[in-house]
Structures are given as structure tokens and as C-alpha cells.
Amino acid sequence: MRLMLSALVLAALSTAALAQSTGVAVTQAWSRASTPAAKTGAIYVTVTAGGPDRLTGASTPVAETAEVHQSKMTNGVMEMRPVEGGLAVTPGTPIHMAPGGYHIMLLGLKQPLQQGSHVPLTLNFEHAGAVNVEAVVAGPGASEPPRP
Amino acid sequence: MPETKPTRPAPTWRFAPIILAGFAVILLVAAGAIWFFGAPAPLQQAAAIGGPFSLTDGAGKPVTDKTYRGKYMLVYFGYTFCPDVCPTTLNDVAQAIDKIGPVADKLQPLFITIDPARDTPDVIRQYAAAFSPKLQGLTGTAAQIADVAKEYRVYYASHKTGPGPGDYTMDHSSILYVMDPSGHFAGVIRADEGPDAIAADLKKIVS
């Protein structure tokens, strides 16, 4: 049992940043490769909260700004908007960010996102504070995170 | 002289115009849904979708709809500043093209920007090439883009997200259009149905 638990903790630590004292886990951070000319990018994460919290912002050294965004299709029209007031996280309902929905939008990309590289990302939560993760960069139009 | 009765309508019918208007809206929405999401087979409004355009390719060369005569055109409107939905669609299209084998040789996939202010020929060329060497990115002047969008009945609008001039995202129709080798409308394909369904629809339309 102890062994299994340590294995679980190790597995979690290797792919995730666990903000132990606060109860927010950010796992499976990934992004997509960009072209040299690209000024934007998107990072997807899975957020699991132990208590009610709110993702209020994000930052990364590879972009001037990072915002929580949502893409939405309404009557055949695609819209992308910043999420006003932050994204609420409820315990028991993890947020799985994926293409076509919630994402961390990178604006003013300072360097191309290269496939296979890792991008540092800090997520700011109302209660949990700052949580640091590394997003692994998949192919340009990947629909899911790269297999480890 | 008999007095005319006041012609106040019975209470039940007072709301008739509103009810009728409601029905009209429902009908319109239904028609719109059928138009957007109906079968990919040629539609009755065929003649009205698509038409001549003048644009610029990724090398900065002028192109028109006639440049692509002899091939089916698969046309998608979007913008490179979009890192979320557009890459998904273009990647699905690239995968679908790989799945249809020799049929792909009859097809020219085009990605037309609805954000020409940011999408220079160089930007759109790099972006399109990231998904498939076959995919061509096209841009143009604001007027040229407005013209081609109108012909394809594509809706687009900018949405401010901050105080700066570059702080905006674009709302845009997300649909794949297929035009036949003589430049006539051949069908629409849902852009969000995944590579397998796009490939199957392409096979049905392209012959």
C-alpha cells in the first residue's frame, strides 16, 4: 500500500505540479508547435481542485501576456473570448482544457514553440496562489497531449 | 345612422402578430440550421455560394478563383492569430487529405484569412505550411477579403479584447466549402466533425 502510494505520488510529481498546502493540482500541460511568424499560442491544462477556487490569470516567460480564454461555436460561428473574472474550479469536477474550449492564450509570443520542448507556465489561483507547471509542446495541430 | 362598433380586437388575437413573428423566427432558424448542417450533397442554393475572387498567395503573388480551375477547391476561412480552433480544423483537413488517397490530387485546399491586417502573405504561408504542403494560405486587402467572404456567405467580425490596436480576436463562420473544378458550389462540410468524417464527405463530393 505504501509502495503504491509512493508510486502514485511519484507519478503525480513527474507530470504535475501539486500545490500541496492548497489542494489545487495542475496536470497534463501541453501546447502545440508554432511557426516563426506566429504571435500567439495556446496551452491546455487539467485543473483539479480540493476546494472551491478560481483560476484568475497566468504568465509564461515565452509570451508577453497569458490569458484564460474560451472558444465557443454558436450557430456555426466560432468565437474566442477572454474568460472574464477568472475560471471557477469546483472540487470533484476537474477542468480538462482542450482545443475548441478553454485554453491559456499566449499573446506576444517571444519565440516559436518547438515541438518536443517544454514551456514554463505559472497559473494564479485565488486561494491556491501560484502553481508552476511545464507544458510539453506537441505538433502544430495536435488534438491531444503527446504520449510520454 | 348605425354606429360602428369599436374595432378593438378580441384579446386572444392581440398577440397574433407576435406569435406569427415567433413562428417566422423558428422557421428561419430551422432553415439556417439545415443550410449549415445539412447533408454535404449539393444544395439548392448552390448557385449563390462562392464566386470570383482576387487575393494574394503566400508568395505575395496575385491569384484569382480561375487560378484553381480544373481542381476542386476546399475553402476554409479563419485567421492565424487563432491558436485554438483554426489549427484543429486545418490539421483535421490535412489528415483527411492524407486519408483520401488519389482523390486528394483533384483537390486544392485553401485557407483564406478574415484578418488581413495581421495575416501578411509571409505569416499565412508559414501557418498553412505547418499543417500540409498542399494547403495554400491566401490573404488580400480588407476590401478583397470582404468581397470573398460575402460571396461565400462567411460572417466575420472583430471583437476588442483590450485597449491596444492589436487587442482583438475575430468571430468567424467555421465551415468547409467545396467548389467543383469549374468553380461552382459543390457542397459544405462541417469543420468540427474530425478527419474521418471530413475524408468521407470529401470522397462523396469529389468525383
Ligand SMILES: [Cu+2]
Ligand atoms: Cu484564445
